[in-house]
Amino acid sequence: MLPSCVRSVCKKAIPNKKALGILTKNNYATEATFETKPYRLHKLEESPSTTVTLTKEDALKYYEQLHTIRRMETSAGNLYKEKIIRGFCHLYSGQEAVAVGIKAALRPHDAVITAYRAHGWTYLMGVTPEGVLCELTGRQHGCSRGKGGSMHMYCNNFYGGNGIVGAQIPLGAGIALAAKYKGTDGVCVSLYGDGASNQGQAFEAYNIAKLLDIPAIFVCENNGYGMGTSAERSSANTAFYTRGDYVPGIWVDGMDVLAVREAARYAVNHCSTGKGPILLECATYRYSGHSMSDPGTSYRTRDEIQEVRQTRDPITSFKEKITSTNLVANDEIKKIESEIRQIVDEATKKAKSDKEIGLDELTADICSEFLEGSVRNIDVFSPLPHKNIGPAVNK
Amino acid sequence: MAVFTTRTLTLQRLSKLFEKRFISVSKTLSKDMTVRDAINGAIDEEIERDDRVFLIGEEVAQYDGAYKVSRGLWKKHGDRRVVDTPITEMGFAGLAIGAAMAGLRPICEFMTFNFSMQAIDQVINSAGKTLYMSAGMVNVPIVFRGPNGCSSGVAAQHSQCYGAWYSHCPGLKVVAPYSCEDCRGLLKSAIRDPDPVVCLENEIIYNSTFSVSDTALSKNFLIPFGKAKIEIPGKHCTLTSYGRAMEATLLGAHELKKQGIECEVINLRSLRPLDIETIHKSVSKTHHLVSVEQGWPQCGIGAEILACIMESEVFYQLDQPAQRLTGVDVPIPYAIELEKISIPQPKDVVEMVKKLLKK
Numbered sequence: 001m002l003p004s005c006v007r008s009v010c011k012k013a014i015p016n017k018k019a020l021g022i023l024t025k026n027n028y029a030t031e032a033t034f035e036t037k038p039y040r041l042h043k044l045e046e047s048p049s050t051t052v053t054l055t056k057e058d059a060l061k062y063y064e065q066l067h068t069i070r071r072m073e074t075s076a077g078n079l080y081k082e083k084i085i086r087g088f089c090h091l092y093s094g095q096e097a098v099a100v101g102i103k104a105a106l107r108p109h110d111a112v113i114t115a116y117r118a119h120g121w122t123y124l125m126g127v128t129p130e131g132v133l134c135e136l137t138g139r140q141h142g143c144s145r146g147k148g149g150s151m152h153m154y155c156n157n158f159y160g161g162n163g164i165v166g167a168q169i170p171l172g173a174g175i176a177l178a179a180k181y182k183g184t185d186g187v188c189v190s191l192y193g194d195g196a197s198n199q200g201q202a203f204e205a206y207n208i209a210k211l212l213d214i215p216a217i218f219v220c221e222n223n224g225y226g227m228g229t230s231a232e233r234s235s236a237n238t239a240f241y242t243r244g245d246y247v248p249g250i251w252v253d254g255m256d257v258l259a260v261r262e263a264a265r266y267a268v269n270h271c272s273t274g275k276g277p278i279l280l281e282c283a284t285y286r287y288s289g290h291s292m293s294d295p296g297t298s299y300r301t302r303d304e305i306q307e308v309r310q311t312r313d314p315i316t317s318f319k320e321k322i323t324s325t326n327l328v329a330n331d332e333i334k335k336i337e338s339e340i341r342q343i344v345d346e347a348t349k350k351a352k353s354d355k356e357i358g359l360d361e362l363t364a365d366i367c368s369e370f371l372e373g374s375v376r377n378i379d380v381f382s383p384l385p386h387k388n389i390g391p392a393v394n395k
Numbered sequence: 396m397a398v399f400t401t402r403t404l405t406l407q408r409l410s411k412l413f414e415k416r417f418i419s420v421s422k423t424l425s426k427d428m429t430v431r432d433a434i435n436g437a438i439d440e441e442i443e444r445d446d447r448v449f450l451i452g453e454e455v456a457q458y459d460g461a462y463k464v465s466r467g468l469w470k471k472h473g474d475r476r477v478v479d480t481p482i483t484e485m486g487f488a489g490l491a492i493g494a495a496m497a498g499l500r501p502i503c504e505f506m507t508f509n510f511s512m513q514a515i516d517q518v519i520n521s522a523g524k525t526l527y528m529s530a531g532m533v534n535v536p537i538v539f540r541g542p543n544g545c546s547s548g549v550a551a552q553h554s555q556c557y558g559a560w561y562s563h564c565p566g567l568k569v570v571a572p573y574s575c576e577d578c579r580g581l582l583k584s585a586i587r588d589p590d591p592v593v594c595l596e597n598e599i600i601y602n603s604t605f606s607v608s609d610t611a612l613s614k615n616f617l618i619p620f621g622k623a624k625i626e627i628p629g630k631h632c633t634l635t636s637y638g639r640a641m642e643a644t645l646l647g648a649h650e651l652k653k654q655g656i657e658c659e660v661i662n663l664r665s666l667r668p669l670d671i672e673t674i675h676k677s678v679s680k681t682h683h684l685v686s687v688e689q690g691w692p693q694c695g696i697g698a699e700i701l702a703c704i705m706e707s708e709v710f711y712q713l714d715q716p717a718q719r720l721t722g723v724d725v726p727i728p729y730a731i732e733l734e735k736i737s738i739p740q741p742k743d744v745v746e747m748v749k750k751l752l753k754k
Contacts, residue, residue: 111497145530152528159496159533164520170486171521174493181449181475181499188497204486211481365531366565367590371621372668375565380706390531394498395589 030056032325036259040251042242042279048250048266052258059322062100062257064336066315069096069120071344072129073288076119076136080292084352085136088163089150092120094287097314098221099124101260101282102189105268109184111159113172114191116151118161121191125158130347139354145389146357147365166192166199169218173205176216176271185272187215189264195226197240206244206277215271217264218244218279221254223286228299241281254282255314258321285312361389368392425609431601433575434464434540437582438502440614442468442476445500448586451478451491452504452541461506462542462601488514488539492521495537495591502586505541508557508595515560522591523566538585543571543595544639545689545738551726554734556690558637561593562667563694568620569666571595571637575605577664580618587617595666597639621668625677629657632683632748635674635700637663640739644687647744656748666696674700675709683751684717689738692721715751720744 033053041047073091080089092099095117103124106112114121119132127143135142135153143153151163159175162168172190179186196202197220209216220240224231231238241249248270252263260282267278285308289296296305322328363375363384374383428436441448454461456469456479469477480487484505491501505511511518518539526534544556562569568590572578578596585592610616626641627648636644641662648658659677663670678684684704686697697719704710704717720739727737 113493143530144528144532147530148528154529154532159493160525160529162521164516167489167516167521170489170517171493171496173486174490174495175497176493177490178494178497178499181494188493201483201485201489204481204483205490207481207483208486208490212478365527365529367568368526368531368534369589371568371619373621388531390526390529392526392531392534392589394495394534394536 028056028329029325029327032322032327034258034321036256036262037253039259039263040239040241042244042249043246044248044250048262052262054258054322054327056327058104059327060332060336062104063318063322063328063333064340065100065103065124066096066257066318067337068129068340068344069099069123070315071340072119072123072132072347075133075344075348077288077292079133079137079348079351085150086138087149088116089136089292090117090290091286091288091292092117094308094314095221095223095254095284096120097257097260097318098219098254098282098284101257102219102264104257104261105264106189107186107268109157109179109186110268111157111175111179111186111188112191113159113168113175113188114161115165115168115193115196116161116163118151118153122153122155122158122161126155127153128347129344130350133347133351134354137351137354138356139351140357141350141354145361147361166196166201168192169196169199169202170205170208172218173209173214173216173277176209176214177212180213180215185215187217187268187271189217189219191219191221193226194220194222194224194231194238194240195229195234197243198235206247206279209277210246213274213276216277217267217271218247218277220279220281221284222281223284225286225290225299227290228294230299239281241279244277244279247277247279249279249281251281251283254284255312255317257314257318284314360387363387364389368395426607426612427604428575428607429602429604430575430578430596431462431464433578433605433607434582434596435466435468437579437586438465439468439471441583441586442472444614447498447500448502449476449478449499450502450504451480451487453480453482453487453506455479455504460504462598464601465504484510484513485517488517489521492517492535492537495522495535496525496533500536500586502538502540505539507546507553507598508541508543509553509555511539511541511557518561518591518593519564519567523564526590527566534589535591536589537591538582538594539591540582540585540594540596542598542601544597545722545727546598548729548731548734550729554727556595556638556688556722557593558595558666558688558690559695562669562696566591567667568592569595570620570664571666572664573600573638573641573662575607576611577618577624577662579607579611580616581620581664584617584620588620595638600639618664620665621670622664623670623673624662624664625659625673626662627658627660629659629681631656631681631752632658632685633661633674633677633681634658634685634687634744634748635661635663636687637666637696638689640687640689643739643741644744646741647748650741650745651748654754656752656754658748663696669699669703671700671703674704675707678704678709679712682712682714683748684713685720685744685747685751686717687720687739687744689722692719692724695719695721697721718747718751720747
């Protein structure tokens with residue numbers, strides 16, 4: 001969808017002769033308003049606004065974030081094909097607007113936990129592309145020093161990266177409980193896919209969160225497929241925004257970063273004003289297979305993927321919006337893209353050339369207070385010393 | 396689901412006999428209490444001490460605990476600190492772990508550890524591994540506690556020891572208190588520990604009364620993990636045990652003493668870290684070793700202890716092969732006589748030690 005531009009307005013005072021919605025400084029707008037697809041509501045009276053306003057500053061920021069994630073994932077895919085990234089590698093390409101839109105609605109004290117498709121979120125929550133890519137190649141400048149890999153990245157207020165499908169949902173409810181317990185108005189966003197939404201613990205988490213009025217935002221990223229099983233084949237009810245039953249829900253176009261931001265703002269407000277949990281379903285799409293080992297073509301057609309790329313791509317459509325309204329110039333887009341290319345290229349180079357951590361770190365950080373004296377080695381004769389390297393933030 | 400189970404008369408008698416005669420606490424006995432009250436007091440004091448500490452689980456609040464361990468705590472501390480959950484172990488264990496990741500200090504009660512299997516992924520994968528996976532960034536200060544092991548008359552699904560299961564996993568600490576002193580000291584240490592701790596209690600022992608020393612009554616009484624306690628010193632044979640199997644071990648040791656055989660009884664207290672050093676020292680003195688547990692034999696705690704001895708020079712100190720007394724390799728049956736013979740009894744301890752010593 002290419003949501004229509006309704007009008008462009010000047011942020012600053014402008015001469016009368018220049019009507020609202022027309023260009024301003026250097027012939028470019030500083031703010032524009034767009035119309036989103038309608039939201040679908042579950043147990044909610046009021047909808048998030050379908051009219052959304054975007055400042056130039058935010059437009060530049062979101063474009064940078066969207067494009068960085070896409071570029072980083074492309075690089076990750078290549079590194080995997082070069083066999084430099086090992087094991088599992090789940091790419092986020094196609095789903096960027098979900099993360100960027102939600103992040104835009106969060107405050108510094110809000111927290112996030114997601115599943116194994118974690119690269120984009122890790123970057124948005126504060127880790128550099130270098131920190132992400134070095135983690136993917138298992139090197140020392142990786143955000144988990146190479147010990148976590150693709151699925152286990154963390155930073156302040158970002159709790160992973162959980163490799164067990166659905167396990168992050170109750171964890172996220174617990175992180176949200178901690179915010180409420182401490183008396184802040186913080187929320188926690190727990191993201192999971194349409195596949196994970198059928199896990200029993202998802203429903204357990206909805207139930208406890210509702211009972212305890214926990215400020216938990218459950219986000220179902222419905223990309224259409226849980227591995228190779230389509231939502232229709234895995235879920236008796238594919239209206240995922242209603243699956244929380246007594247938890248209110250919103251369906252939002254997850255390919256529209258502004259719609260996601262608006263719905264997420266609504267959700268943050270809902271939770272932080274003591275109304276308990278809320279569920280967002282973001283309708284999105286993943287271009288790659290489930291993981292790098294999945295060509296992603298046996299359960300869907302190449303035409304389907306092409307069609308989404310051409311008609312609903314979250315980055316192309318956002319670029320079209322911000323350039324057609326003259327909020328951002330094509331030159332500025334090119335500049336951002338070139339800067340990102342440079343950053344990601346350098347990060348990729350680093351991810352290839354960086355060293356792995358020392359072998360002595362095999363036995364680091366098993367416990368934050370290790371009490372066993374030493375760690376048993378493969379044999380009993382050469383025990384290994386334990387050491388603590390990370391900050392263990394909850395000590 | 397579990398129901399509140401009272402002790403059989405036999406156990407009551409054994410317990411009383413044991414309390415009067417063999418309990419080895421410090422000489423300045425100051426207070427008798429049940430294990431239930433010892434655990435209750437430890438939780439109460441720690442909730443009071445640290446605002447981050449809260450108790451969460453099924454029936455812990457308004458019902459006063461399925462086994463009445465948390466009696467009165469909800470009335471005293473309120474909804475924020477004592478939290479009832481629905482019967483959804485994976486959900487509330489995950490919730491508690493998430494809260495710990497975000498800086499709280501939950502005490503997550505499993506009504507019994509049998510139900511922790513519903514949540515074992517969260518315990519091991521989320522609580523036990525996050526610190527390592529995050530390169531030391533996110534430690535998870537949480538306690539999982541509840542009754543473990545053989546109960547009485549509740550059949551196979553409600554009677555199982557998780558000592559081996561949890562102590563198998565790096566990243567978890569596992570303790571198994573026996574007496575009131577153990578419960579107070581180990582539980583308080585567990586709550587103050589910055590890492591996930593599994594605290595394996597036993598339903599049958601909840602009613603047992605022990606004398607508790609002044610020292611152990613202190614609000615800051617902590618028992619360090621990885622230190623076993625020599626309950627009875629002896630020179631002829633080392634007996635290692637933990638949790639409720641301590642009963643049979645101590646009663647067996649008493650019977651042997653009457654026959655002139657002095658066993659050194661080691662209460663392991665913590666299963667991970669395991670205090671192999673104390674066992675080594677003891678075996679170097681007694682030259683005989685029998686481990687006693689209620690759990691199954693394969694890959695059990697006894698299997699680990701024997702393997703550790705086998706791998707060390709202490710092996711040469713043994714005059715006879717070290718032996719294990721374990722639960723019989725069957726799911727625990729309901730029928731009372733079958734149940735009784737499926738876990739080690741005092742007479743099994745007596746017979747095994749005499750066999751080893753050729754007496």
